[in-house]
Amino acid sequence: MFFDDTIAAISTPLGEGGIGIVRLSGHEAIAIAEEIFRGKGIVSSLPSHTIHYGRIIDPTANKTLDQVLLTVMRAPRTYTKEDVVEINGHGGIVALRSILELTLRLGARLAEPGEFTRRAFLNGRIDLSQAEAVIDLIRAQTEAGAMVALHHIEGDLFREVSSVREELINILAEVEASIDFPEEDLDFWEGSELLSRIIAVKERLAGLVETARYGRIIREGISTVIIGRPNVGKSSLLNALLGEDRAIVTPIPGTTRDTIEEAINLRGIPLRVIDTAGLRPGGDIVEKEGLRRTKRSLEQADLVLLILDASVQLTPDDREIISEVKERKGIVVLNKTDCPVLIEAEEVKSLLPEHKLINISAIHRSGLDNLREAIIQTVLGGEIIASDSLMVSNIRHQQALSAAIKSLKEAVATVEAGGSPELIALDLREAMDQASLISGETVTEDILDHIFANFCIGK
Ligand SMILES: Nc1nc2c(ncn2[C@@H]2O[C@H](COP(=O)(O)OP(=O)(O)O)[C@@H](O)[C@H]2O)c(=O)[nH]1
Numbered sequence: 256m257f258f259d260d261t262i263a264a265i266s267t268p269l270g271e272g273g274i275g276i277v278r279l280s281g282h283e284a285i286a287i288a289e290e291i292f293r294g295k296g297i298v299s300s301l302p303s304h305t306i307h308y309g310r311i312i313d314p315t316a317n318k319t320l321d322q323v324l325l326t327v328m329r330a331p332r333t334y335t336k337e338d339v340v341e342i343n344g345h346g347g348i349v350a351l352r353s354i355l356e357l358t359l360r361l362g363a364r365l366a367e368p369g370e371f372t373r374r375a376f377l378n379g380r381i382d383l384s385q386a387e388a389v390i391d392l393i394r395a396q397t398e399a400g401a402m403v404a405l406h407h408i409e410g411d412l413f414r415e416v417s418s419v420r421e422e423l424i425n426i427l428a429e430v431e432a433s434i435d436f437p438e439e440d441l442d443f444w445e446g447s448e449l450l451s452r453i454i455a456v457k458e459r460l461a462g463l464v465e466t467a468r469y470g471r472i473i474r475e476g477i478s479t480v481i482i483g484r485p486n487v488g489k490s491s492l493l494n495a496l497l498g499e500d501r502a503i504v505t506p507i508p509g510t511t512r513d514t515i516e517e518a519i520n521l522r523g524i525p526l527r528v529i530d531t532a533g534l535r536p537g538g539d540i541v542e543k544e545g546l547r548r549t550k551r552s553l554e555q556a557d558l559v560l561l562i563l564d565a566s567v568q569l570t571p572d573d574r575e576i577i578s579e580v581k582e583r584k585g586i587v588v589l590n591k592t593d594c595p596v597l598i599e600a601e602e603v604k605s606l607l608p609e610h611k612l613i614n615i616s617a618i619h620r621s622g623l624d625n626l627r628e629a630i631i632q633t634v635l636g637g638e639i640i641a642s643d644s645l646m647v648s649n650i651r652h653q654q655a656l657s658a659a660i661k662s663l664k665e666a667v668a669t670v671e672a673g674g675s676p677e678l679i680a681l682d683l684r685e686a687m688d689q690a691s692l693i694s695g696e697t698v699t700e701d702i703l704d705h706i707f708a709n710f711c712i713g714k
């Protein structure tokens with residue numbers, strides 16, 4: 256084992272729960288558990304991967320803290336590859352904290368966020384792409400997102416990247432052999448399969464990168480902003496999409512004064528919908544701040560839903576907003592089509608020729624399926640996402656793959672220009688280094704800190 260200390264944390268959410276778990280990992284885990292657990296048998300002689308009923312006792316005060324089930328898991332077949340003890344207590348915050356404090360008093364150290372998973376990585380049980388997927392699975396908002404993360408946890412990306420690296424190592428060995436025997440240098444590439452093998456590797460990586468656009472949408476969701484002048488039905492649309500009354504709807508313009516964000520599951524893709532205060536100049540200080548937030552959401556969104564009130568003609572404010580969204584990926588939603596329609600739809604079309612026009616009635620909840628379809632079409636070009644296949648969903652992986660492809664392209668160009676094997680070897684080695692970033696063999700401490708800072712304590 257690489258670590259000389261034992262870490263401990265409450266691994267379940269803080270709050271009331273059916274059970275709560277204190278987890279220990281490290282070479283003192285079993286000794287600490289032995290001092291505080293009273294059940295049948297002593298902890299150090301319990302077989303690995305077994306569960307035992309008993310009490311947690313504060314040995315100094317000789318006081319019972321909780322009735323628990325204790326799980327003993329000995330290295331190396333554990334989450335961290337270290338000795339792990341899990342204490343399942345009643346899920347109350349006081350009892351769990353007192354058990355945790357007791358373990359700290361007996362020599363454990365409070366785990367940092369993600370430290371159990373970090374140890375699993377550093378002790379070589381999983382690679383970095385698997386470790387990163389753990390937090391993605393915990394955070395997944397949809398089944399599709401969970402599925403993509405699970406593929407990574409199971410090592411699909413790790414295996415693909417390892418096999419690419421292996422092929423690069425083989426190619427590199429042959430290229431380097433030619434450096435050592437310069438007399439064969441002249442017609443080295445002549446009749447050799449190496450060039451087509453480099454191209455094949457490049458294409459495999461390109462196939463992976465291509466999945467990233469969808470992968471990231473599944474992981475991060477589509478940030479969608481609803482805009483329009485006051486009273487056109489923005490909040491009503493949010494409520495209709497949610498199927499509940501989340502935002503306050505009134506006939507009074509300016510009812511929504513802040514931005515509201517809600518997650519909606521759109522066929523497996525998380526849609527993060529932001530309802531905004533209406534875009535309208537002037538107003539009091541709260542409205543001005545609302546307007547500022549609306550503009551910021553608009554700038555950051557992947558998709559804009561522009562709502563127009565179909566029961567009236569276009570107003571100057573509508574036209575102003577139309578000009579603001581012209582360059583943005585978006586959909587025009589004509590609301591209130593349950594009323595007589597007075598809006599000049601043809602004119603809207605000519606002002607926003609790139610945008611789809613969808614008729615709805617937020618109040619009667621009609622036209623929503625068309626709208627959902629249009630959202631999928633606009634964001635994904637209508638392509639179906641097969642979340643059961645391997646997909647790159649992490650920007651760090653995406654960047655490393657792109658950099659590896661770039662190096663391989665350079666290698667190919669050097670070969671075609673008749674460059675020296677030394678130069679080609681440099682590019683191949685750079686591609687390998689980039690691929691190694693994904694599995695974490697070559698990452699720095701800083702990158703690890705950054706990745707694991709996003710984890711919860713106890714994971
Ligand atoms: N007839 C009709 N009225 C609607 C519809 N959607 C919203 N409204 C009404 O328009 C008013 C403003 O709605 P609201 O959602 O608060 O608009 P917002 O200011 O854009 O958020 C409310 O009185 C709603 O009941 C609709 O589809 N049809």
Ligand SMILES: [Mg+2]
Nearest residue numbers: 489490510511
């Ligand atoms: Mg509103």
